[in-house]
Amino acid sequence: MTALLEIRDLRKSFAGVHAVDGVSFTVKQGSITGLIGPNGSGKSTTIDCIAGFQKADSGRIVLAGTDISGRSAHQIARAGLMRTFQTVRVYENLALRDNLTIAAQQFDDATWSDELFRTRRYRRAAAAAEARARELIELVGLARYFDAEAGILSYGQKKLLALAAALMPRPHIVVLDEPVAGVNPTRIRDVEDVLRKLNAGGETFLIVEHNVEFITNLCHHVIVLDQGRKLAEGTAAAIHTDPRVLEAYLGMTPEMAEAELRGAA
Amino acid sequence: MKAVAIVVAALAFGVLPYLTSSNYILGIAVSAAIYTVAAAALNLIYGYTGLLSFAQLGFWGIGGYATALTVVTFGGTFWLGLLWAGLLNAALALIVGYPTLRVGRHAFVIVTLTFALLVTLVARDWVDLTRGPLGIPGLPAPSLFGVELKTTAHFYWLAWAYALLALGFLYALGTSRIGRTLVAIKQNEPLVRAQGIAPMPYKLTAFAISAAITGIAGGIFAFHLKVIDPLFLDFYYMQTFLIMVIIGGAGSFWGVVVAGIALSALPEVLRFSSDFRMIIYGVVLLVIMLVMPGGFAGWIRQRRVARMRAALR
Numbered sequence: 146m147t148a149l150l151e152i153r154d155l156r157k158s159f160a161g162v163h164a165v166d167g168v169s170f171t172v173k174q175g176s177i178t179g180l181i182g183p184n185g186s187g188k189s190t191t192i193d194c195i196a197g198f199q200k201a202d203s204g205r206i207v208l209a210g211t212d213i214s215g216r217s218a219h220q221i222a223r224a225g226l227m228r229t230f231q232t233v234r235v236y237e238n239l240a241l242r243d244n245l246t247i248a249a250q251q252f253d254d255a256t257w258s259d260e261l262f263r264t265r266r267y268r269r270a271a272a273a274a275e276a277r278a279r280e281l282i283e284l285v286g287l288a289r290y291f292d293a294e295a296g297i298l299s300y301g302q303k304k305l306l307a308l309a310a311a312l313m314p315r316p317h318i319v320v321l322d323e324p325v326a327g328v329n330p331t332r333i334r335d336v337e338d339v340l341r342k343l344n345a346g347g348e349t350f351l352i353v354e355h356n357v358e359f360i361t362n363l364c365h366h367v368i369v370l371d372q373g374r375k376l377a378e379g380t381a382a383a384i385h386t387d388p389r390v391l392e393a394y395l396g397m398t399p400e401m402a403e404a405e406l407r408g409a410a
Numbered sequence: 411m412k413a414v415a416i417v418v419a420a421l422a423f424g425v426l427p428y429l430t431s432s433n434y435i436l437g438i439a440v441s442a443a444i445y446t447v448a449a450a451a452l453n454l455i456y457g458y459t460g461l462l463s464f465a466q467l468g469f470w471g472i473g474g475y476a477t478a479l480t481v482v483t484f485g486g487t488f489w490l491g492l493l494w495a496g497l498l499n500a501a502l503a504l505i506v507g508y509p510t511l512r513v514g515r516h517a518f519v520i521v522t523l524t525f526a527l528l529v530t531l532v533a534r535d536w537v538d539l540t541r542g543p544l545g546i547p548g549l550p551a552p553s554l555f556g557v558e559l560k561t562t563a564h565f566y567w568l569a570w571a572y573a574l575l576a577l578g579f580l581y582a583l584g585t586s587r588i589g590r591t592l593v594a595i596k597q598n599e600p601l602v603r604a605q606g607i608a609p610m611p612y613k614l615t616a617f618a619i620s621a622a623i624t625g626i627a628g629g630i631f632a633f634h635l636k637v638i639d640p641l642f643l644d645f646y647y648m649q650t651f652l653i654m655v656i657i658g659g660a661g662s663f664w665g666v667v668v669a670g671i672a673l674s675a676l677p678e679v680l681r682f683s684s685d686f687r688m689i690i691y692g693v694v695l696l697v698i699m700l701v702m703p704g705g706f707a708g709w710i711r712q713r714r715v716a717r718m719r720a721a722l723r
Contacts, residue, residue: 198600217603218600222605222606223606229604230604234601234604236593239590246587247587247590247607248605255587261583261586261588263582293722311604
Protein backbone atom coordinates (compact mmCIF):
# COMPACT_ATOMS: atom_id res chain seq x y z
CA MET A 146 0.00 0.00 0.00
CA THR A 147 1.32 3.42 -0.91
CA ALA A 148 1.14 6.59 1.15
CA LEU A 149 -1.89 8.65 0.14
CA LEU A 150 -1.56 11.41 2.69
CA GLU A 151 1.76 12.42 4.11
CA ILE A 152 2.21 14.87 6.98
CA ARG A 153 5.73 16.06 7.63
CA ASP A 154 6.79 18.03 10.70
CA LEU A 155 3.53 19.92 11.10
CA ARG A 156 3.65 22.80 13.59
CA LYS A 157 1.06 25.21 14.86
CA SER A 158 1.12 27.39 17.95
CA PHE A 159 -1.36 29.78 19.48
CA ALA A 160 0.13 32.65 21.48
CA GLY A 161 3.17 30.60 22.39
CA VAL A 162 1.32 27.35 23.13
CA HIS A 163 2.53 24.62 20.81
CA ALA A 164 -0.76 22.96 19.90
CA VAL A 165 0.92 20.87 17.23
CA ASP A 166 4.63 20.49 17.75
CA GLY A 167 6.26 18.67 14.85
CA VAL A 168 3.83 15.90 13.96
CA SER A 169 4.62 13.53 11.09
CA PHE A 170 2.65 10.53 9.88
CA THR A 171 1.31 8.94 6.73
CA VAL A 172 -2.05 7.51 5.79
CA LYS A 173 -1.84 4.58 3.42
CA GLN A 174 -4.07 4.21 0.41
CA GLY A 175 -7.10 2.09 1.28
CA SER A 176 -6.51 2.14 5.03
CA ILE A 177 -8.53 3.29 8.00
CA THR A 178 -6.13 5.25 10.12
CA GLY A 179 -7.01 6.45 13.60
CA LEU A 180 -5.74 9.58 15.27
CA ILE A 181 -6.27 9.50 19.03
CA GLY A 182 -5.06 11.34 22.07
CA PRO A 183 -6.33 12.96 25.26
CA ASN A 184 -8.13 16.31 25.21
CA GLY A 185 -5.80 19.10 24.17
CA SER A 186 -3.33 16.74 22.53
CA GLY A 187 -3.63 18.59 19.23
CA LYS A 188 -5.80 16.19 17.21
CA SER A 189 -8.36 18.75 16.14
CA THR A 190 -5.73 21.35 15.32
CA THR A 191 -3.84 18.76 13.29
CA ILE A 192 -6.79 17.93 11.08
CA ASP A 193 -7.86 21.57 10.86
CA CYS A 194 -4.39 22.31 9.49
CA ILE A 195 -4.55 19.35 7.09
CA ALA A 196 -7.96 20.41 5.78
CA GLY A 197 -6.94 24.06 5.47
CA PHE A 198 -9.24 25.40 8.17
CA GLN A 199 -6.22 26.69 10.03
CA LYS A 200 -2.90 27.76 8.56
CA ALA A 201 -0.03 25.66 9.87
CA ASP A 202 3.05 27.61 10.95
CA SER A 203 5.25 25.13 9.13
CA GLY A 204 5.33 21.60 7.81
CA ARG A 205 4.33 19.89 4.61
CA ILE A 206 1.13 18.11 3.67
CA VAL A 207 1.20 15.95 0.56
CA LEU A 208 -1.98 14.44 -0.83
CA ALA A 209 -1.65 11.82 -3.58
CA GLY A 210 1.69 13.26 -4.64
CA THR A 211 0.53 16.89 -4.62
CA ASP A 212 1.79 19.35 -2.05
CA ILE A 213 -1.32 20.96 -0.58
CA SER A 214 0.37 22.83 2.29
CA GLY A 215 -0.85 26.39 2.68
CA ARG A 216 -3.86 25.95 0.40
CA SER A 217 -7.25 27.16 1.55
CA ALA A 218 -10.02 24.82 2.65
CA HIS A 219 -11.99 24.80 -0.59
CA GLN A 220 -8.87 24.16 -2.67
CA ILE A 221 -7.94 21.21 -0.49
CA ALA A 222 -11.45 19.80 -0.86
CA ARG A 223 -11.12 20.10 -4.62
CA ALA A 224 -7.76 18.35 -4.45
CA GLY A 225 -9.64 15.34 -3.04
CA LEU A 226 -9.60 15.63 0.74
CA MET A 227 -13.06 15.91 2.28
CA ARG A 228 -13.70 16.36 5.99
CA THR A 229 -16.54 16.19 8.46
CA PHE A 230 -16.86 18.20 11.65
CA GLN A 231 -16.80 17.30 15.31
CA THR A 232 -20.02 19.19 15.97
CA VAL A 233 -22.03 17.88 13.08
CA ARG A 234 -22.55 20.27 10.18
CA VAL A 235 -25.34 19.76 7.65
CA TYR A 236 -27.63 22.22 5.85
CA GLU A 237 -30.55 21.99 8.28
CA ASN A 238 -33.13 23.67 6.06
CA LEU A 239 -32.26 21.84 2.87
CA ALA A 240 -33.49 18.43 1.78
CA LEU A 241 -31.06 15.54 2.14
CA ARG A 242 -30.99 15.43 -1.64
CA ASP A 243 -29.70 19.01 -1.79
CA ASN A 244 -27.32 18.45 1.10
CA LEU A 245 -25.66 15.81 -1.03
CA THR A 246 -25.79 17.37 -4.48
CA ILE A 247 -24.29 20.65 -3.25
CA ALA A 248 -21.33 18.67 -1.96
CA ALA A 249 -20.58 17.39 -5.47
CA GLN A 250 -21.24 20.42 -7.61
CA GLN A 251 -17.73 21.83 -7.63
CA PHE A 252 -16.51 18.66 -9.22
CA ASP A 253 -18.47 18.54 -12.47
CA ASP A 254 -18.05 20.57 -15.65
CA ALA A 255 -21.29 22.60 -15.54
CA THR A 256 -20.57 26.34 -15.47
CA TRP A 257 -22.67 29.13 -13.99
CA SER A 258 -24.26 29.93 -17.33
CA ASP A 259 -25.05 26.23 -17.81
CA GLU A 260 -26.90 26.35 -14.52
CA LEU A 261 -28.77 29.55 -15.25
CA PHE A 262 -29.98 28.38 -18.67
CA ARG A 263 -30.43 24.75 -17.65
CA THR A 264 -28.33 23.49 -20.53
CA ARG A 265 -27.95 19.82 -21.36
CA ARG A 266 -24.57 19.78 -19.66
CA TYR A 267 -26.16 21.08 -16.48
CA ARG A 268 -28.96 18.52 -16.61
CA ARG A 269 -26.50 15.71 -17.18
CA ALA A 270 -24.34 16.83 -14.26
CA ALA A 271 -27.40 17.22 -12.04
CA ALA A 272 -28.67 13.76 -12.98
CA ALA A 273 -25.29 12.20 -12.24
CA ALA A 274 -25.14 13.94 -8.85
CA GLU A 275 -28.65 12.81 -8.05
CA ALA A 276 -27.82 9.19 -8.90
CA ARG A 277 -24.72 9.30 -6.72
CA ALA A 278 -26.74 10.91 -3.92
CA ARG A 279 -29.32 8.12 -4.01
CA GLU A 280 -26.63 5.47 -3.96
CA LEU A 281 -24.93 7.01 -0.91
CA ILE A 282 -28.13 7.70 0.97
CA GLU A 283 -29.04 4.02 0.55
CA LEU A 284 -25.65 3.05 1.84
CA VAL A 285 -25.92 5.05 5.05
CA GLY A 286 -29.51 3.88 5.49
CA LEU A 287 -31.33 7.21 5.27
CA ALA A 288 -33.11 6.56 1.96
CA ARG A 289 -36.57 7.23 3.31
CA TYR A 290 -35.61 10.75 4.34
CA PHE A 291 -34.19 11.65 0.92
CA ASP A 292 -36.67 14.46 0.27
CA ALA A 293 -37.03 15.54 3.89
CA GLU A 294 -35.16 18.46 5.40
CA ALA A 295 -31.99 17.53 7.23
CA GLY A 296 -33.27 19.33 10.33
CA ILE A 297 -35.64 16.48 11.16
CA LEU A 298 -32.82 13.94 11.52
CA SER A 299 -31.40 12.82 14.85
CA TYR A 300 -27.85 13.76 15.75
CA GLY A 301 -26.47 10.37 14.76
CA GLN A 302 -28.35 10.42 11.48
CA LYS A 303 -26.91 13.84 10.72
CA LYS A 304 -23.44 12.39 11.22
CA LEU A 305 -24.26 9.72 8.66
CA LEU A 306 -25.57 12.38 6.29
CA ALA A 307 -22.37 14.38 6.74
CA LEU A 308 -20.39 11.24 5.95
CA ALA A 309 -22.41 10.63 2.79
CA ALA A 310 -21.93 14.27 1.74
CA ALA A 311 -18.18 13.96 2.20
CA LEU A 312 -18.18 10.93 -0.10
CA MET A 313 -20.20 12.60 -2.85
CA PRO A 314 -17.31 13.86 -5.00
CA ARG A 315 -15.41 10.51 -4.75
CA PRO A 316 -12.52 12.04 -2.79
CA HIS A 317 -9.12 10.42 -2.32
CA ILE A 318 -9.56 10.50 1.44
CA VAL A 319 -12.21 11.39 3.99
CA VAL A 320 -11.15 12.86 7.32
CA LEU A 321 -13.74 12.20 10.01
CA ASP A 322 -13.65 14.39 13.10
CA GLU A 323 -15.20 12.35 15.92
CA PRO A 324 -17.77 10.51 13.81
CA VAL A 325 -19.45 8.83 16.79
CA ALA A 326 -19.14 11.50 19.49
CA GLY A 327 -22.63 12.18 20.80
CA VAL A 328 -24.08 9.31 18.80
CA ASN A 329 -26.42 6.88 20.50
CA PRO A 330 -24.27 3.82 21.48
CA THR A 331 -26.57 1.40 19.66
CA ARG A 332 -26.00 3.43 16.51
CA ILE A 333 -22.22 3.31 16.74
CA ARG A 334 -22.23 -0.22 15.33
CA ASP A 335 -24.12 1.07 12.29
CA VAL A 336 -21.47 3.69 11.66
CA GLU A 337 -18.78 1.04 12.01
CA ASP A 338 -20.52 -1.19 9.49
CA VAL A 339 -20.94 1.64 7.00
CA LEU A 340 -17.29 2.66 7.27
CA ARG A 341 -16.09 -0.93 6.94
CA LYS A 342 -18.25 -1.44 3.86
CA LEU A 343 -16.93 1.76 2.29
CA ASN A 344 -13.37 0.82 3.11
CA ALA A 345 -13.87 -2.58 1.48
CA GLY A 346 -14.90 -0.59 -1.60
CA GLY A 347 -11.55 1.19 -1.54
CA GLU A 348 -12.24 4.38 0.46
CA THR A 349 -9.45 5.71 2.66
CA PHE A 350 -10.30 7.23 6.05
CA LEU A 351 -8.46 9.21 8.66
CA ILE A 352 -10.51 9.18 11.85
CA VAL A 353 -10.12 11.32 14.95
CA GLU A 354 -12.08 9.80 17.79
CA HIS A 355 -12.26 9.51 21.56
CA ASN A 356 -14.11 6.22 21.53
CA VAL A 357 -11.27 3.71 21.92
CA GLU A 358 -13.44 0.70 21.25
CA PHE A 359 -14.60 2.21 17.97
CA ILE A 360 -11.02 2.94 16.90
CA THR A 361 -9.85 -0.51 17.99
CA ASN A 362 -12.57 -2.25 16.01
CA LEU A 363 -12.05 -0.29 12.87
CA CYS A 364 -8.53 1.01 12.38
CA HIS A 365 -5.65 -0.74 10.68
CA HIS A 366 -3.21 1.77 12.00
CA VAL A 367 -3.41 4.12 14.98
CA ILE A 368 -1.44 7.28 15.72
CA VAL A 369 -1.39 8.60 19.28
CA LEU A 370 -0.83 12.28 19.98
CA ASP A 371 0.01 13.81 23.32
CA GLN A 372 0.75 17.47 23.99
CA GLY A 373 1.13 18.22 20.31
CA ARG A 374 3.60 15.42 19.64
CA LYS A 375 3.30 11.95 18.26
CA LEU A 376 3.58 9.60 21.20
CA ALA A 377 3.29 6.28 19.43
CA GLU A 378 1.90 4.58 16.38
CA GLY A 379 1.15 1.06 15.29
CA THR A 380 -1.68 -1.43 15.12
CA ALA A 381 -4.55 -1.00 17.53
CA ALA A 382 -3.33 -4.04 19.49
CA ALA A 383 0.19 -2.68 19.80
CA ILE A 384 -1.10 0.69 20.97
CA HIS A 385 -3.15 -0.91 23.70
CA THR A 386 -0.17 -2.44 25.35
CA ASP A 387 2.17 0.52 24.92
CA PRO A 388 2.76 1.76 28.48
CA ARG A 389 3.42 5.35 27.35
CA VAL A 390 0.05 5.46 25.66
CA LEU A 391 -1.77 4.01 28.61
CA GLU A 392 -0.06 6.45 30.90
CA ALA A 393 -0.78 9.53 28.80
CA TYR A 394 -4.07 8.72 27.24
CA LEU A 395 -5.90 6.42 29.56
CA GLY A 396 -4.11 7.40 32.72
CA MET A 397 -3.93 3.77 33.88
CA THR A 398 -1.61 0.84 34.09
CA PRO A 399 -1.65 -2.00 31.52
CA GLU A 400 -3.47 -4.24 34.01
CA MET A 401 -6.27 -1.74 34.50
CA ALA A 402 -6.55 -1.24 30.75
CA GLU A 403 -6.74 -4.99 30.24
CA ALA A 404 -9.62 -5.21 32.66
CA GLU A 405 -11.31 -2.26 30.98
CA LEU A 406 -11.03 -3.83 27.55
CA ARG A 407 -12.34 -7.16 28.78
CA GLY A 408 -15.27 -5.33 30.23
CA ALA A 409 -15.97 -3.58 26.97
CA ALA A 410 -15.74 -6.71 24.84
CA MET B 411 -48.88 22.80 -15.35
CA LYS B 412 -47.76 24.96 -12.48
CA ALA B 413 -45.33 26.77 -14.76
CA VAL B 414 -48.10 27.49 -17.27
CA ALA B 415 -50.35 28.86 -14.52
CA ILE B 416 -47.56 31.16 -13.33
CA VAL B 417 -46.86 32.49 -16.82
CA VAL B 418 -50.57 33.09 -17.44
CA ALA B 419 -50.91 34.91 -14.11
CA ALA B 420 -47.81 37.02 -14.82
CA LEU B 421 -49.09 37.98 -18.27
CA ALA B 422 -52.56 38.70 -16.88
CA PHE B 423 -51.13 41.59 -14.87
CA GLY B 424 -50.36 43.22 -18.24
CA VAL B 425 -54.05 43.89 -18.98
CA LEU B 426 -54.55 46.00 -15.85
CA PRO B 427 -54.59 49.33 -17.75
CA TYR B 428 -57.53 48.01 -19.81
CA LEU B 429 -59.48 47.22 -16.66
CA THR B 430 -59.06 50.58 -15.02
CA SER B 431 -58.35 54.07 -16.26
CA SER B 432 -57.68 55.29 -12.74
CA ASN B 433 -54.20 56.75 -12.55
CA TYR B 434 -54.39 56.33 -8.80
CA ILE B 435 -54.72 52.55 -9.07
CA LEU B 436 -52.16 52.33 -11.87
CA GLY B 437 -49.77 54.43 -9.81
CA ILE B 438 -50.07 52.00 -6.93
CA ALA B 439 -49.52 49.15 -9.37
CA VAL B 440 -46.30 50.78 -10.62
CA SER B 441 -45.09 51.09 -7.04
CA ALA B 442 -46.09 47.49 -6.34
CA ALA B 443 -44.14 46.17 -9.34
CA ILE B 444 -41.05 48.25 -8.62
CA TYR B 445 -41.05 47.66 -4.84
CA THR B 446 -41.53 43.94 -5.37
CA VAL B 447 -38.49 43.80 -7.63
CA ALA B 448 -36.40 45.77 -5.13
CA ALA B 449 -37.62 43.48 -2.33
CA ALA B 450 -36.81 40.38 -4.40
CA ALA B 451 -33.32 41.78 -4.99
CA LEU B 452 -32.89 42.34 -1.26
CA ASN B 453 -34.18 38.81 -0.74
CA LEU B 454 -31.34 37.49 -2.90
CA ILE B 455 -28.64 38.99 -0.70
CA TYR B 456 -30.44 38.85 2.66
CA GLY B 457 -32.96 36.03 2.35
CA TYR B 458 -30.85 33.59 0.38
CA THR B 459 -27.29 34.54 1.30
CA GLY B 460 -27.98 35.76 4.83
CA LEU B 461 -26.23 39.10 4.39
CA LEU B 462 -28.36 41.98 5.63
CA SER B 463 -27.65 44.82 3.23
CA PHE B 464 -28.84 48.34 3.96
CA ALA B 465 -26.92 49.42 0.86
CA GLN B 466 -30.06 48.66 -1.16
CA LEU B 467 -31.28 52.14 -0.30
CA GLY B 468 -28.05 53.57 -1.68
CA PHE B 469 -28.31 51.48 -4.86
CA TRP B 470 -31.92 52.59 -5.27
CA GLY B 471 -30.89 56.23 -4.98
CA ILE B 472 -27.81 55.88 -7.18
CA GLY B 473 -29.97 54.14 -9.78
CA GLY B 474 -32.45 57.01 -9.72
CA TYR B 475 -29.78 59.70 -9.87
CA ALA B 476 -27.66 57.91 -12.48
CA THR B 477 -30.63 57.58 -14.80
CA ALA B 478 -31.81 61.15 -14.22
CA LEU B 479 -28.33 62.66 -14.65
CA THR B 480 -27.64 60.62 -17.80
CA VAL B 481 -30.73 62.14 -19.35
CA VAL B 482 -30.71 65.67 -17.92
CA THR B 483 -27.03 66.49 -17.52
CA PHE B 484 -25.29 64.27 -20.04
CA GLY B 485 -27.98 64.24 -22.72
CA GLY B 486 -28.24 60.45 -22.99
CA THR B 487 -31.40 58.42 -23.36
CA PHE B 488 -33.43 56.98 -20.49
CA TRP B 489 -32.37 53.47 -21.54
CA LEU B 490 -28.70 54.39 -21.47
CA GLY B 491 -29.39 55.84 -18.02
CA LEU B 492 -30.83 52.53 -16.84
CA LEU B 493 -27.78 50.73 -18.20
CA TRP B 494 -25.54 53.06 -16.23
CA ALA B 495 -27.70 52.58 -13.16
CA GLY B 496 -27.15 48.83 -13.39
CA LEU B 497 -23.44 48.88 -14.21
CA LEU B 498 -22.48 51.58 -11.74
CA ASN B 499 -24.29 49.80 -8.92
CA ALA B 500 -22.79 46.41 -9.76
CA ALA B 501 -19.32 47.96 -9.75
CA LEU B 502 -19.95 49.76 -6.45
CA ALA B 503 -21.27 46.54 -4.92
CA LEU B 504 -18.04 44.76 -5.84
CA ILE B 505 -15.90 47.60 -4.48
CA VAL B 506 -17.83 47.86 -1.20
CA GLY B 507 -18.47 44.12 -0.93
CA TYR B 508 -15.00 42.69 -1.44
CA PRO B 509 -13.21 44.19 1.58
CA THR B 510 -16.32 44.11 3.77
CA LEU B 511 -17.25 40.49 3.16
CA ARG B 512 -13.74 39.43 4.11
CA VAL B 513 -14.39 40.78 7.59
CA GLY B 514 -17.75 39.23 8.37
CA ARG B 515 -21.50 39.46 8.44
CA HIS B 516 -21.79 42.09 11.17
CA ALA B 517 -19.25 44.34 9.49
CA PHE B 518 -21.26 43.95 6.31
CA VAL B 519 -24.44 45.25 7.95
CA ILE B 520 -22.65 48.28 9.37
CA VAL B 521 -20.70 49.14 6.24
CA THR B 522 -23.76 48.84 3.99
CA LEU B 523 -25.72 51.09 6.34
CA THR B 524 -22.90 53.62 6.25
CA PHE B 525 -22.83 53.36 2.47
CA ALA B 526 -26.54 54.20 2.26
CA LEU B 527 -26.08 57.21 4.55
CA LEU B 528 -23.09 58.33 2.50
CA VAL B 529 -25.13 58.22 -0.70
CA THR B 530 -27.75 60.39 0.99
CA LEU B 531 -25.06 62.89 1.93
CA VAL B 532 -23.74 63.00 -1.61
CA ALA B 533 -27.24 63.52 -3.00
CA ARG B 534 -27.80 66.42 -0.65
CA ASP B 535 -24.39 68.08 -0.52
CA TRP B 536 -22.69 67.53 -3.88
CA VAL B 537 -24.76 70.33 -5.29
CA ASP B 538 -22.76 70.65 -8.55
CA LEU B 539 -23.64 67.12 -9.55
CA THR B 540 -26.99 66.38 -7.95
CA ARG B 541 -28.34 69.93 -7.60
CA GLY B 542 -28.63 69.36 -3.87
CA PRO B 543 -31.86 69.52 -1.87
CA LEU B 544 -33.74 71.16 -4.75
CA GLY B 545 -33.35 68.00 -6.79
CA ILE B 546 -34.05 67.60 -10.47
CA PRO B 547 -37.70 68.26 -11.33
CA GLY B 548 -39.42 67.68 -14.65
CA LEU B 549 -37.73 64.47 -15.74
CA PRO B 550 -38.78 63.99 -19.38
CA ALA B 551 -40.90 61.07 -20.52
CA PRO B 552 -38.69 58.33 -21.97
CA SER B 553 -39.40 57.24 -25.52
CA LEU B 554 -39.50 53.72 -26.83
CA PHE B 555 -39.47 53.13 -30.61
CA GLY B 556 -40.74 56.66 -31.11
CA VAL B 557 -43.56 56.34 -28.57
CA GLU B 558 -43.35 58.70 -25.62
CA LEU B 559 -44.03 56.88 -22.36
CA LYS B 560 -45.91 59.72 -20.73
CA THR B 561 -49.07 58.23 -19.29
CA THR B 562 -49.23 56.26 -16.08
CA ALA B 563 -50.43 53.26 -18.11
CA HIS B 564 -47.24 53.41 -20.17
CA PHE B 565 -45.20 53.45 -17.03
CA TYR B 566 -47.18 50.60 -15.66
CA TRP B 567 -46.30 48.50 -18.70
CA LEU B 568 -42.66 49.47 -18.36
CA ALA B 569 -42.60 48.57 -14.67
CA TRP B 570 -44.53 45.35 -15.34
CA ALA B 571 -42.17 44.29 -18.14
CA TYR B 572 -39.14 45.03 -15.97
CA ALA B 573 -40.66 43.15 -13.06
CA LEU B 574 -41.25 40.07 -15.25
CA LEU B 575 -37.71 40.21 -16.54
CA ALA B 576 -36.04 40.80 -13.18
CA LEU B 577 -38.22 38.37 -11.23
CA GLY B 578 -37.82 35.73 -13.96
CA PHE B 579 -34.07 36.09 -13.72
CA LEU B 580 -34.08 35.97 -9.92
CA TYR B 581 -36.31 32.91 -10.01
CA ALA B 582 -33.99 31.09 -12.42
CA LEU B 583 -31.04 32.07 -10.27
CA GLY B 584 -32.72 31.09 -7.00
CA THR B 585 -33.77 27.67 -8.20
CA SER B 586 -30.41 26.88 -9.81
CA ARG B 587 -27.54 25.32 -7.94
CA ILE B 588 -26.18 28.84 -7.49
CA GLY B 589 -29.29 29.72 -5.50
CA ARG B 590 -28.99 26.60 -3.41
CA THR B 591 -25.33 27.34 -2.79
CA LEU B 592 -26.26 30.83 -1.54
CA VAL B 593 -28.69 29.23 0.92
CA ALA B 594 -25.98 26.77 1.91
CA ILE B 595 -23.59 29.66 2.57
CA LYS B 596 -26.18 31.26 4.83
CA GLN B 597 -26.76 28.06 6.73
CA ASN B 598 -23.26 26.76 7.18
CA GLU B 599 -20.32 28.54 5.67
CA PRO B 600 -17.54 26.27 7.01
CA LEU B 601 -19.33 23.27 5.49
CA VAL B 602 -19.54 25.05 2.15
CA ARG B 603 -15.79 25.59 2.25
CA ALA B 604 -15.22 21.98 3.23
CA GLN B 605 -17.14 20.99 0.10
CA GLY B 606 -14.78 22.77 -2.24
CA ILE B 607 -16.79 25.94 -2.70
CA ALA B 608 -15.18 29.36 -2.21
CA PRO B 609 -18.00 31.48 -0.71
CA MET B 610 -16.63 34.89 -1.76
CA PRO B 611 -17.44 34.80 -5.51
CA TYR B 612 -20.97 33.66 -4.69
CA LYS B 613 -21.53 36.40 -2.12
CA LEU B 614 -20.07 39.09 -4.38
CA THR B 615 -22.13 37.96 -7.35
CA ALA B 616 -25.33 37.94 -5.31
CA PHE B 617 -24.54 41.41 -3.97
CA ALA B 618 -23.71 42.84 -7.40
CA ILE B 619 -26.81 41.36 -9.05
CA SER B 620 -28.96 42.61 -6.19
CA ALA B 621 -27.41 46.09 -6.55
CA ALA B 622 -27.89 46.27 -10.32
CA ILE B 623 -31.52 45.14 -10.18
CA THR B 624 -32.31 47.60 -7.38
CA GLY B 625 -30.58 50.42 -9.24
CA ILE B 626 -32.56 49.90 -12.44
CA ALA B 627 -35.76 49.72 -10.39
CA GLY B 628 -34.79 53.07 -8.83
CA GLY B 629 -34.17 54.55 -12.27
CA ILE B 630 -37.61 53.57 -13.54
CA PHE B 631 -39.29 54.77 -10.36
CA ALA B 632 -37.60 58.18 -10.50
CA PHE B 633 -38.96 58.77 -14.01
CA HIS B 634 -42.37 57.59 -12.87
CA LEU B 635 -42.26 60.28 -10.16
CA LYS B 636 -40.81 62.69 -12.76
CA VAL B 637 -38.61 64.23 -10.09
CA ILE B 638 -35.62 63.15 -8.06
CA ASP B 639 -34.32 64.81 -4.92
CA PRO B 640 -32.65 63.60 -1.71
CA LEU B 641 -36.03 62.41 -0.46
CA PHE B 642 -35.66 59.59 -2.97
CA LEU B 643 -33.19 58.21 -0.40
CA ASP B 644 -35.67 58.38 2.45
CA PHE B 645 -35.33 55.42 4.78
CA TYR B 646 -38.98 54.71 4.06
CA TYR B 647 -37.94 52.81 0.91
CA MET B 648 -35.41 50.59 2.70
CA GLN B 649 -37.97 49.89 5.39
CA THR B 650 -40.57 48.98 2.77
CA PHE B 651 -38.26 46.52 1.00
CA LEU B 652 -37.18 44.98 4.28
CA ILE B 653 -40.75 44.57 5.56
CA MET B 654 -41.70 42.85 2.32
CA VAL B 655 -38.84 40.39 2.66
CA ILE B 656 -39.46 39.68 6.34
CA ILE B 657 -43.24 39.35 6.08
CA GLY B 658 -42.99 37.30 2.90
CA GLY B 659 -40.36 35.04 4.42
CA ALA B 660 -36.65 35.68 3.91
CA GLY B 661 -35.29 33.19 1.41
CA SER B 662 -38.60 32.43 -0.26
CA PHE B 663 -39.04 33.75 -3.79
CA TRP B 664 -42.84 33.44 -3.90
CA GLY B 665 -43.30 34.60 -0.33
CA VAL B 666 -41.55 37.88 -1.10
CA VAL B 667 -43.37 38.39 -4.42
CA VAL B 668 -46.76 37.88 -2.79
CA ALA B 669 -45.82 40.09 0.18
CA GLY B 670 -44.50 42.75 -2.21
CA ILE B 671 -47.81 43.00 -4.02
CA ALA B 672 -49.98 42.62 -0.91
CA LEU B 673 -48.06 45.13 1.20
CA SER B 674 -48.07 47.69 -1.61
CA ALA B 675 -51.85 47.47 -1.72
CA LEU B 676 -52.52 47.20 2.01
CA PRO B 677 -51.93 50.84 3.08
CA GLU B 678 -54.17 51.94 0.19
CA VAL B 679 -56.93 49.49 1.06
CA LEU B 680 -56.87 50.95 4.57
CA ARG B 681 -57.61 54.45 3.29
CA PHE B 682 -61.26 54.06 4.36
CA SER B 683 -59.99 55.19 7.74
CA SER B 684 -57.52 57.95 7.02
CA ASP B 685 -56.94 58.73 10.71
CA PHE B 686 -56.04 55.22 11.75
CA ARG B 687 -54.68 53.87 8.49
CA MET B 688 -51.00 53.67 9.46
CA ILE B 689 -51.87 52.44 12.95
CA ILE B 690 -53.89 49.58 11.49
CA TYR B 691 -51.06 48.87 9.05
CA GLY B 692 -48.63 48.71 11.97
CA VAL B 693 -50.90 46.41 13.94
CA VAL B 694 -51.30 44.10 10.95
CA LEU B 695 -47.50 43.87 10.56
CA LEU B 696 -47.12 43.24 14.28
CA VAL B 697 -49.70 40.46 14.33
CA ILE B 698 -48.15 38.80 11.29
CA MET B 699 -44.74 38.85 12.96
CA LEU B 700 -46.17 37.39 16.17
CA VAL B 701 -48.04 34.60 14.39
CA MET B 702 -45.47 33.93 11.70
CA PRO B 703 -41.98 34.87 12.90
CA GLY B 704 -40.47 33.25 9.79
CA GLY B 705 -42.74 35.24 7.52
CA PHE B 706 -45.53 33.84 5.43
CA ALA B 707 -43.30 31.35 3.62
CA GLY B 708 -41.61 30.35 6.87
CA TRP B 709 -44.99 29.58 8.37
CA ILE B 710 -45.94 27.33 5.44
CA ARG B 711 -42.55 25.62 5.62
CA GLN B 712 -42.95 24.96 9.33
CA ARG B 713 -46.29 23.30 8.78
CA ARG B 714 -44.80 21.14 6.04
CA VAL B 715 -41.90 20.06 8.25
CA ALA B 716 -44.31 19.30 11.10
CA ARG B 717 -46.39 17.12 8.78
CA MET B 718 -43.27 15.34 7.56
CA ARG B 719 -42.14 14.71 11.14
CA ALA B 720 -45.54 13.30 12.01
CA ALA B 721 -45.52 11.08 8.91
CA LEU B 722 -42.10 9.68 9.72
CA ARG B 723 -42.97 8.86 13.29
